[in-house]
Amino acid sequence: MIAETLCAAVSVAGLGIAGITAYRRRFLAAARIAAYSLVPLGLVLTGAVAWAVDTAFSPTAWIGFGVLGGAWALFATTRAVERRSGVPGRKERKAAAAAARRGAVAPEASAPSLGRGTAAPAGGKSGGRTGGRTGGKAAPDEDFSDIEAILKKHGI
Structure with a gap:
């Protein structure tokens, strides 16, 4: 009863x-003040x-x-412990699930297709480059090093 009387007085x-x-x-x-002053009366009348x-x-x-x-x-x-411990949210x-679903269709397609060169240069001498890489396919850790760097940067 006292609260209702106090709100009405306000x-x-x-x-x-x-x-x-x-x-x-x-x-x-004046209109803004009237609006604010009617709020307590409305709260009393609604029973709040x-x-x-x-x-x-x-x-x-x-x-x-x-x-x-x-x-x-x-x-x-x-949530704080999850963020600090590196547990994926x-x-x-x-x-990660979406990336696993997408996966590469042909993993070899992303590797460079430069094979070992066996043909001699056009000049007939064999002193020049033989073309391409000499090591064949790159090691798997070389192929994904940039991806790993991005994932580490984002804490994944």
């Missing part, structure tokens, strides 16, 4: 201030104030708020 005082502001020909500010007062003095409600706070703290703690797992 609304009446706010409407009085809005009237004085309108008298000074500051209509936009009575509910809030009943909740504020209810031990069961405070226990419920404590349980909700504990759940929030657990969520925040597990939901986004990283989805990206």
